[in-house]
Amino acid sequence: MSLCNGAEIPVLGFGTAKCDDVYTAICTAIDAGYRHLDTAYVYHNEAEIGRALGDKIRAGVITREDLWITTKLWNSYHRSEQVEECLQRSLIALGVDYVDLYLVHWPIAFREGHEGLPQDGPPITTDVDYIDTWRGMEEVYMEGKARNIGVSNFNSEQIDRLLVNCDIRPLVNQVEANVHLNQEKLRSFCGQRGVSLTAYSPLGSPGYKRWPTPCSNQNGPKPLENPVVASLALKYSKTPAQILLRFLIQRGISSIPKSSAAERIKENIDVFDFNIDPEDMRQLMALDLGYRRFCADNLREHKFYPFATEF
Secondary structure, three states, rough: OOOOOOEEOEEOOOOOOOOOOOOHHHHHHHHHHOOOEEEOOHHHOHHHHHHHHHHHHHOOOOOOOHHHEEEEHHHHOHHHHHHHHHHHHHHHHHHHOOOOOEEEEEOOOOOOOOOOOOOOOOOOEOOOHHHHHHHHHHHHHHOHHHHHOEEEEEHHHHHHHHOOOOOOOEEEEEOOEEEEEOOHHHHHHHHHOOOOEEEEOOOOHHHHHHOOOOOOOOOOOHHHHOHHHHHHHEEEEEEEHHHHHHHHHHHOOOEEEOOOHHHHHHHHOOOOOOOOHHHHHHHHHHHOOOOOOOOOHHHOOOOOOOOOOOO
16 A cells, blocks of 8 residues: 555554564464564564564565564653654664654653553653654654654544644554444545554454553444444455455555464455455445544543544
């Protein structure tokens, strides 16, 4: 899939948030054909990913140039002069000289030293403006340490504000998207501005009940169990997960499904030999509930909380 600057991002990637045995999962994903790998500083798994990549490169399975690696700036590094420090830590852990895409993980800044999400209560936030953060993002882009830059979890108003205050445009907005949160308004809005969407939780994050956080709703509709999805899976002789991923791909949204199971990892990339008919796409679009699993309610009082607007 082409970004507005001509860069080609693989439309299907492999997500690594809360991934069990990420070393083995990355090795399995590479062997299955994945070349787009998504991680983040806050996932605390970049070193294991880097070890897997190094082993596969030394074995001659892949080269660095074959890969599209995305990682993300964490919230406690939002001052412009801190951006390079956070990215450099990621580069060292991953064992690479550059990343293909670097994203501002959230528009909200945390106090320095806040290395993750607390399990009890809200994190201590600051008023650092994401516009200031973006200055640092532009610098690492100019230095070649990030070939492309973008954002994650930004709403339409924040995208527009960033676009009128930047020298280098964000190319990607990574957001939660699936049949129960189809993000069509945000997709259209961003597309008109040359910003592509990447979907995290394209399958609805079925495993997240094992890792509850204050940021997530643990109960709610499950896309993989939706009867319409199940019916279409039978019709196309595909799995429900493959239907969900194809639904996003046909709308021009790249996706980063995650699994620790080898069989699922291999199944999820097998989505390029069929198309969902227009009427069936309409059925899937009608499943939208506006349901957000990653609601970040513990950040709701911050002035840059992204989910208070319609899209």
